[in-house]
Structure formats: structure tokens, C-alpha cells
Amino acid sequence: MMHRKFLRFLWTSGLTAALLPLRAADATTTTHNQLAEAERAAGWRLLFDGQTTAGWRGFKKPGFPDRGWLVEEGCLKHGARAGGGDIITEATFDEFDFQFEWRIGQRANSGVKYFITESRGGPVGHEYQVIDDVAQGYRLAGDKHRTGTFYDVLPLQALAEPKPPGAFNQSRIVVADQRVEHWLNGAKILEYELNSDALRAAIDKSKFKDVPGFGTRFKGHLLLQDHGGEVWYRNLKIRTPAPSS
Numbered sequence: 001m002m003h004r005k006f007l008r009f010l011w012t013s014g015l016t017a018a019l020l021p022l023r024a025a026d027a028t029t030t031t032h033n034q035l036a037e038a039e040r041a042a043g044w045r046l047l048f049d050g051q052t053t054a055g056w057r058g059f060k061k062p063g064f065p066d067r068g069w070l071v072e073e074g075c076l077k078h079g080a081r082a083g084g085g086d087i088i089t090e091a092t093f094d095e096f097d098f099q100f101e102w103r104i105g106q107r108a109n110s111g112v113k114y115f116i117t118e119s120r121g122g123p124v125g126h127e128y129q130v131i132d133d134v135a136q137g138y139r140l141a142g143d144k145h146r147t148g149t150f151y152d153v154l155p156l157q158a159l160a161e162p163k164p165p166g167a168f169n170q171s172r173i174v175v176a177d178q179r180v181e182h183w184l185n186g187a188k189i190l191e192y193e194l195n196s197d198a199l200r201a202a203i204d205k206s207k208f209k210d211v212p213g214f215g216t217r218f219k220g221h222l223l224l225q226d227h228g229g230e231v232w233y234r235n236l237k238i239r240t241p242a243p244s245s
Contacts, residue, residue: 032074032101032234043239047089047222050074050234059086059116059123059223068226075232080105082228086123088116088221095175095241098222101234103168107135108229111151114173116221123223124211127151128173128182130231132165144206148184150192152206153199160187168234175217176242 033050047055053064053071068084070077078084093114104110109132113125129151133139138146142155147162148171149155162169162184172183182190192199194217208214224233 033236035237039237044237045239047091047236047238048076048234055090056087057090058084059088060118061085072232075234076224076236077232078110078224078226078230080228080230082226084226086113086223086226088123088223090221092219092221093175093238093240094217094219095177096238097172097174097176097240097242098236098238099170099172100236101168101170102130103163103232104130104132104165105230106165107132108165108231109136109227110229110231111225111227112171112173113223113225114175114220115216115218116223117218118221120211123225124208124214125220125223126153126180127225128171130171130225132229133162134164148182148189150180150182150190153202153208154190154192156189157191158187158189160184160189168232174242178217 033046033048035044035046051071051074053069053076056076057063058065065084065087068078068082069087070079076087098114100112102110110130111127112130113123113127116123116125127150129145129147129149131138131145131147133146136145141159143149144152144155146156148160170185172181174181174183178194178196180192180194181188194215199215203209203215
């Protein structure tokens with residue numbers, strides 16, 4: 001048994017943590033790509049198992065890319081160089097609550113898109129922007145290209161700073177009837193209405209003004225964008241339909 005004076009020294013010096021077993025709460029923080037029983041009961045399901053690429057394939061491709069993307073440390077990762085192209089879910093969704101975690105490398109640029117159909121010429125859809133804001137110079141409140149915006153269409157309505165490159169962020173996209181919400185690290189940063197006059201006006205000022213059906217809800221794929229930089233995604237989970245507010 002340790003001498004009492006030695007134990008008192010460890011306690012006052014803050015070293016006792018090194019001798020104590022991890023608490024249950026600490027252990028759960030390192031567990032990813034899993035659902036608790038309560039989550040399953042609430043209708044959540046995983047879109048990535050943390051070990052394989054099951055459920056994902058390349059945009060307009062029959063299988064998963066053989067370069068660019070890989071599974072690493074429990075994440076769907078895209079490497080630093082462009083290659084492989086965008087990847088999409090095999091399943092399609094129209095109303096949903098989609099939550100995911102991500103981190104990026106320095107100067108990286110990616111995005112999570114929804115309402116993706118392969119009937120369009122390219123991977124065009126509504127995009128939740130994922131980018132290194134500081135390095136890319138996207139810092140203005142009205143900028144429609146910074147993290148969490150509806151890329152090139154709508155700026156943030158509430159500013160929330162993403163964590164810096166190398167740290168994981170938590171994001172959420174909700175589509176419930178005609179309402180769409182973007183969340184970042186627990187804060188709602190954007191809300192808009194599909195098929196609304198306000199959205200149509202914003203689209204008319206964007207690069208998507210001539211895309212048929214853009215701004216409407218339909219059953220489409222979710223997409224992770226290859227924009228040439230390092231990006232990691234994990235804990236991708238979804239429930240359908242999204243709960244009403």
C-alpha cells in the first residue's frame with residue numbers, strides 16, 4: 001500500500017489521474033462510429049461503420065474510388081492530393097436529420113452536399129461548405145463561401161467559428177418538410193425554406209440559377225466532396241424523417 005504522505009503528494013500535484021482507471025465517460029469519448037441503444041431506438045442509423053466503405057461509391061461510378069479516398073483511423077479520409085472524385089451514399093434521402101464530424105488540413109476545401117442526383121451533368125446540389133476559412137480568406141459575415149453556409153447561395157445567419165484545421169467539428173443538416181437547417185458545434189447557423197421566394201431570389205444571384213429543380217426537395221444522395229485537400233469524416237449518422245420542431 002502506498003504511504004499516505006506519498007498519496008497526499010500525488011493528489012496535490014495533480015498526478016493521481018495517472019494512477020486511476022479511466023472513468024466510463026472518458027472511455028466513451030474515444031468510441032466512434034457506433035450507436036447507443038437509445039439512438040437506435042430513436043431511429044438513428046450509421047452511414048459509415050468506421051472500417052469499410054460499405055454504403056458509399058463514386059459519383060456516377062459503380063464502385064468506390066481506388067485512389068484519393070481511404071478508411072484511416074476510423075474516418076473516411078481524402079488525401080492531400082486531388083483524386084478519386086466525389087463519393088455518394090448508395091441510399092437516397094429527402095427528409096432527414098444528418099449529423100457528422102469532420103476535420104480538415106491546412107488550406108483544405110471540401111463540402112457535404114444533399115439533394116444529389118446523377119441525372120445532372122455534375123455533382124450539383126445544396127452544399128454545406130467545409131473549408132479552412134482563415135487560409136482561404138472567408139471571414140466576412142455576409143460571405144456565402146465560409147464554413148456552414150449554403151455554398152454560393154446563402155450566408156450564415158448566426159456566426160459560429162469552426163475549430164481550426166486538425167481539430168474535429170460537429171455538424172448537422174436537417175430537412176423537415178420545406179425547412180432546412182445547418183448547425184455547427186451545437187449552434188444553428190442557417191435556416192431557409194425550400195421553394196420560397198426568398199430562396200429563389202438568392203439562387204438567381206448564384207452560379208446555380210440555371211440548374212433545373214435547384215432549391216426544391218427530392219430524394220437524393222448525400223455527397224462528400226473531393227476538392228483536393230485533406231479532410232476526415234466520421235460518426236456519420238442519419239434518421240428519417242427528421243423530427244419536426
